[in-house]
Amino acid sequence: xxxxxxxxxxxxxxxxxxxxxxxxxxxxxxxxxxxxxxxxxxxxxxxxxxxxxxxxxxxxxxxxxxxxxxxxxxxxxxxxxxxxxxxxxxxxxxxxxxxxxxxxxxxxxxxxxxxxxxxxxxxxxxxxxxxxxxxxxxxxxxxxxxxxxxxxxxxxxxxxxxxxxxxxxxxxxxxxxxxxxxxxxxxxxxxxxxxxxxxxxxxxxxxxxxxxxxxxxxxxxxxxxxxxxxxxxxxxxxxxxxxxxxxxxxxxxxxxxxxxxxxxxxxxxxxxxxxxxxxxx
Amino acid sequence: xxxxxxxxxxxxxxxxxxxxxxxxxxxxxxxxxxxxxxxxxxxxxxxxxxxxxxxxxxxxxxxxxxxxxxxxxxxxxxxxxxxxxxxxxxxxxxxxxxxxxxxxxxxxxxxxxxxxxxxxxxxxxxxxxxxxxxxxxxxxxxxxxxxxxxxxxxxxxxxxxxxxxxxxxxxxxxxxxxxxxxxxxxxxxxxxxxxxxxxxxxxxxxxxxxxxxxxxxxxxxxxxxxxxxxxxxxxxxxxxxxxxxxxxxxxxxxxxxxxxxxxxxxxxxxxxxxxxxxxxxxxxxxxxxxxxxxxxxxxxxxxxxxxxxxxxxxxxxxxxxxxxxxxxxxxxxxxxxxxxxxxxxxxxxxxxxxxxxxxxxxxxxxxxxxxxxxxxxxxxx
Numbered sequence: 001x002x003x004x005x006x007x008x009x010x011x012x013x014x015x016x017x018x019x020x021x022x023x024x025x026x027x028x029x030x031x032x033x034x035x036x037x038x039x040x041x042x043x044x045x046x047x048x049x050x051x052x053x054x055x056x057x058x059x060x061x062x063x064x065x066x067x068x069x070x071x072x073x074x075x076x077x078x079x080x081x082x083x084x085x086x087x088x089x090x091x092x093x094x095x096x097x098x099x100x101x102x103x104x105x106x107x108x109x110x111x112x113x114x115x116x117x118x119x120x121x122x123x124x125x126x127x128x129x130x131x132x133x134x135x136x137x138x139x140x141x142x143x144x145x146x147x148x149x150x151x152x153x154x155x156x157x158x159x160x161x162x163x164x165x166x167x168x169x170x171x172x173x174x175x176x177x178x179x180x181x182x183x184x185x186x187x188x189x190x191x192x193x194x195x196x197x198x199x200x201x202x203x204x205x206x207x208x209x210x211x212x213x214x215x216x217x218x219x220x221x222x223x224x225x226x227x228x229x230x231x232x233x234x235x236x237x238x239x240x241x242x243x244x245x246x247x248x249x250x251x252x253x254x255x256x257x258x259x260x261x262x263x264x265x266x267x268x269x270x271x272x273x274x275x276x277x278x279x280x281x
Numbered sequence: 282x283x284x285x286x287x288x289x290x291x292x293x294x295x296x297x298x299x300x301x302x303x304x305x306x307x308x309x310x311x312x313x314x315x316x317x318x319x320x321x322x323x324x325x326x327x328x329x330x331x332x333x334x335x336x337x338x339x340x341x342x343x344x345x346x347x348x349x350x351x352x353x354x355x356x357x358x359x360x361x362x363x364x365x366x367x368x369x370x371x372x373x374x375x376x377x378x379x380x381x382x383x384x385x386x387x388x389x390x391x392x393x394x395x396x397x398x399x400x401x402x403x404x405x406x407x408x409x410x411x412x413x414x415x416x417x418x419x420x421x422x423x424x425x426x427x428x429x430x431x432x433x434x435x436x437x438x439x440x441x442x443x444x445x446x447x448x449x450x451x452x453x454x455x456x457x458x459x460x461x462x463x464x465x466x467x468x469x470x471x472x473x474x475x476x477x478x479x480x481x482x483x484x485x486x487x488x489x490x491x492x493x494x495x496x497x498x499x500x501x502x503x504x505x506x507x508x509x510x511x512x513x514x515x516x517x518x519x520x521x522x523x524x525x526x527x528x529x530x531x532x533x534x535x536x537x538x539x540x541x542x543x544x545x546x547x548x549x550x551x552x553x554x555x556x557x558x559x560x561x562x563x564x565x566x567x568x569x570x571x572x573x574x575x576x577x578x579x580x581x582x583x584x585x586x587x588x589x590x591x592x593x594x595x596x597x598x599x600x601x602x603x604x605x606x607x608x609x610x611x612x613x614x615x616x617x618x619x620x621x622x623x624x625x626x627x628x629x630x631x632x633x634x635x636x637x638x639x640x641x642x643x644x645x646x647x648x649x650x651x652x653x654x655x656x657x658x659x660x661x662x
Contacts (some may be wrong), residue, residue, distance in 0.1 A: 082540055115542035125533040138541040
C-alpha cells in the first residue's frame with residue numbers, strides 16, 4: 001500500500017546531538033516530504049517534544065494521533081512555524097527539513113514557507129468577507145491582482161475542496177452564510193488556493209457533525225492527488241479511515257510510526273496497543 | 282419523602298418551597314431601593330443640567346419668526362454689546378457702530394448707555410475655532426493613538442518594559458488638563474521645530490540645513506499647538522480603547538492569515554484592523570468630543586479671548602488657517618461667564634453658546650452611535 005513505509009522510529013538513524021543532518025544522508029528525495037530529525041521543542045521552560053524523528057512521505061495522508069497534550073498539535077504547528085507566534089516557544093535541538101531545507105534556518109522566510117505549507121485549523125474560521133475574497137486571500141496578499149488569475153484560482157480551489165457546485169452561484173455572498181461543514185471546506189479551499197505542497201490539518205473535523213465530517217474526510221483522501229496531507233486527530237476511527245500512515249505520540253515522544261493498517265492491526269509498541277484498545281486516553 | 286424539612290418549625294409552611302422567615306427579603310428590598318435611588322439621582326442631575334441649558338439657551342438661538350433660527354448668533358463674530366436706554370425707558374441693543382447712530386438720533390433723549398464685552402454679535406468665531414481644533418486634533422490623536430495601540434497589542438513582546446509603557450499611558454489619563462496646557466505651551470508654542478530662513482531670537486537652537494534653518498522656536502499660539510496639546514489629552518483614552526478593540530478580534534483570524542503566508546502587517550491591515558475599526562472609531566469619537574470641550578489645554582496654546590477675524594481672514598491667506606490663533610467655544614464660554622461683569626445680556630450670550638456647544642457635542646455622540654451601527658452591520662462575525 002505504501003511505497004516506502006518509513007521504519008518505526010528506532011532502526012533509522014538515531015541522530016547525533018548536534019549535527020543530525022550529517023547522520024541521515026538518506027534524505028528522501030520525493031517532493032513535498034517533511035523530515036523531522038531529533039526535534040526538541042519547548043514552550044518557555046516546559047519541554048513539549050522530545051527527540052522526535054519522523055519521515056513524512058509525499059502525496060500521502062499521514063495522521064498524528066495520541067492523547068490530549070501528547071504534542072501532536074505542537075509537532076504539526078512546527079511544520080509551518082506558526083508556533084513562532086507564541087512567546088517563549090523555541091526549538092532547542094534538531095531540524096524540520098522540508099523540500100531539503102531546514103525550515104528553522106535563519107535564512108528561511110516564514111511567509112514563503114507558509115505559502116508552500118498550508119494549514120487548516122480546528123475551528124472553521126473564514127474571514128467575515130465574501131466566499132470569493134476568502135478563497136483568494138492568500139493570492140491577494142501574495143500580490144496577485146489580475147482578475148482572471150484570481151477567478152481561475154478561486155474556481156480551482158473550490159473544486160479541489162468539493163465546494164464549487166454549492167457556491168458557484170453565490171461567490172460574492174458572505175462566507176458566514178455557509179453551513180459549518182461548508183465553512184470548513186471553504187477554509188480548505190482557502191488553504192489550497194496558493195497550491196502549497198503540504199497541507200497541515202489540525203483536527204479539521206472536531207467542530208463538525210458526522211455527515212459534514214464524512215464529506216471532509218472524503219475530501220482529505222482526494223487531496224493526496226495534489227498535496228501531502230498531515231492531519232492531527234484524536235478520533236482514531238478517523239485516522240483509520242483517512243490516513244495512509246499513522247504516527248502515535250505520547251507525552252511529547254513519537255512512540256510508533258507505520259502504515260495505518262499496521263498501527264491499528266499489529267502495533268509493535270505496548271503503549272500504542274494500549275491506546276488503540278482504549279486502555280488509556 | 283413526604284415529610285420535607287420544614288424551615289419554619291411553626292409548621293406554617295405546608296410545602297417544601299415556602300419562604301423562610303428571615304429578614305433576607307427586607308434586606309434585598311432595601312439594597313434594591315438604594316441602588317435604584319443612586320441611578321435615578323444621576324438621571325435627575327443630567328436631566329436638570331439639560332433642561333436648564335435648553336430652557337435658557339433655546340430663546341437665544343431660536344426665534345419665533347422665520348427662519349426660526351437666530352442667524353446672527355451663528356454667523357457673526359462676537360462684538361461688544363451696547364445697550365442704550367432713552368428717557369421713555371425704551372431699550373436699544375446695538376453693535377458699537379449702531380450705538381453712535383442711535384445716540385445721534387436720540388440726542389438729549391438718552392438716559393444711559395451700557396457696554397457689555399463679547400456679548401453682542403454671534404459666536405461664529407468660536408465655532409470655527411473649535412471646529413478647526415477638533416479636526417486637527419482628530420487627525421493627530423487617531424494617528425498616534427491607533428499606531429501605538431497596534432504596536433502595543435500586535436508587535437511589542439510582553440515584558441516589564443511594555444507593562445511600564447501601559448502604566449504610563451494610563452497615568453497620562455489622570456494628569457490635570459491644565460498641566461497639559463502648560464506642557465503644550467512649553468513644547469509646541471515655545472520650542473517645537475519650524476523651518477525658517479530667519480530663526481527667531483528666542484529660538485532654543487537652530488540647525489542649518491543649507492537652504493534654510495530648522496529652528497526650535499515653537500509654533501506660537503495657534504491651531505496646531507492647541508490641537509496637538511488636545512490630542513495628548515485624549516491619547517490615553519484612544520490608545521486604551523483601541524487596544525481593547527484590537528484584542529477583541531479573534532486570534533484565529535490572525536493565525537489563519539499568517540498561516541496563509543501573510544506578513545504581520547498584511548494580517549493587521551487586511552484582517553485585524555477592518556474588524557477593530559468600528560469600535561476604535563466609536564470610542565475615539567467620544568474622546569474627541571471631550572477634546573472639543575477642554576478649556577485649560579487650549580488657554581495657553583491656541584485660544585484667544587477675542588479675535589475680530591476669522592482664521593482665513595489673516596495675513597497668511599487661506600492656507601494660514603492652522604497657524605493662526607483662534608477663538609474656541611469652551612474658552613469663549615469661560616470668558617463671558619467669568620471674565621466680564623455679569624448682567625442679563627452676558628448671561629444670554631453664555632446660555633446661547635452653551636446650548637450651541639451642547640448640540641455640537643450631541644451631534645458627535647449621535648454620529649458615533651450611527652457609525653458603530655453601520656460598521657457593525659458590515660463586519661459581523
